[in-house]
Amino acid sequence: MEGGLRILFLKRLLCGAVMVSGLSGVVRAADDAVAALDPAVERREVQTPRIDSENFELGLYAGLLSVEDFGAHAVFGVRLAYHLSEDFFVEAAYGQSDAGLTSFERLSGAARLIEEEERTMRFYNLSLGVNVLPGEAFLGARRAYANALYLIGGAGSTDFAGDERFTFNFGAGYRLLFNDWLALRLDVRDHVFDMDLLGVDETTHNLEVSGGVTVFF
């Protein structure tokens, strides 16, 4: 009796095992069917289109720089800007100007405060600009040009009268775009630095008015 029960139990177990294995076979077949379908689905890659972005602006400028006590003289410079967004840009500029004689030097005749080669003022600055009041300027009925005013300020160094001096600059300008890559720039800037040429430290304000052409690339 007991032996018969055991056989019955074994039979059931065997039957169950066969069923399970059969089921797993079905599942595997289903898996295979999915696998067979899989290659038909195309993988979609996200691609970045190659667009020529023109965020750099390089230009030359010329104007007048008034060096406190030394008179106003021609200034020439170069600037490179990078436009971070439609609102902000960073700019590096280098300029050079030849300062004249001070009133004291003119009146005294022969006396010279500084050497001739020290009269050349060289300066560089790194500034942050913000475009304000962007708009379009209309020339006649058919032409419209993008333009904006900008406020700009930064720091740099001025090499003048034998020494280099820490210089703040701030100002405002106007940018008129003739097309996508060519622009006209008008700029007014105050360069502020301390001079101790006459023995006493004094803060000087040196105004620069300039115009130039820049190219976007």
Next chain:
Amino acid sequence: MINLAEPCRPPGNFVTRLLLLLSCAFTCVAQAASENRVIVVDPYLELHTGPGRGYPIFHVVERNESVTLLRGKTDWIKLRTADGKEGWAYRDQMERTLAPSGERLRFTAQTAEDYQRRRWELGLLGGDYGGAALITIYAGYTFTPTLSAEFSASQALGDFSTATMAHLNLLSHPFPTWRYSPFFTLGAGGVRTEPRVTLVQARDRSDPTAHVGVGVRTYLTRRFIFRAEYKHHVVFTGIDERNEDIDEWKAGFAFFF
């Protein structure tokens, strides 16, 4: 009799090659042109007259129309429609366009993910170098998320002298994924000190320097990074066999690309 065919062969080959090259160049150009065509998926795409949110919308491109991408300026992309109208579309709106092959395109500006994968960065810092006003610009290259190298050029403008410096730094970023990620720096360089001309008995001198530092940097938005740091410099002056210790504090912005 001169055999004309024989000497003609090499130039013939050359011409063939040139023609092949030219035709290849043309197909490349043609491919490039077709690459820059996209199909609008959004109900409409607004075209502005200029690359800025303030410029008026003068045209609307409808769904399934194809446009050609011309150029980009900051977050704006200049397009040409099938009927020849040219205008500027905002980058985010371009996100819902497809390539002619049906592939998705990516126009979005830099994200925190791109920041983690950055390679090059440029920065501008200001601060204090032993009591003098300091201006620094640097270029950095990231080797791995935890290791980067930088080359910096600085000028410290003080009341008594001007120091012009160049440094090479190695930076370790132990926790690059933190919102405020700290870093440690170690480097060497040189400093050229020029005393003021109003000072007597002072001469220009150039000295080697070494420094250690610590700082923190954080990703702001788009391609901007803010960083602040402290460095301790040792200037090997060689005067009386003594070194000069200088503390430097600075902070500034950088952008990666």
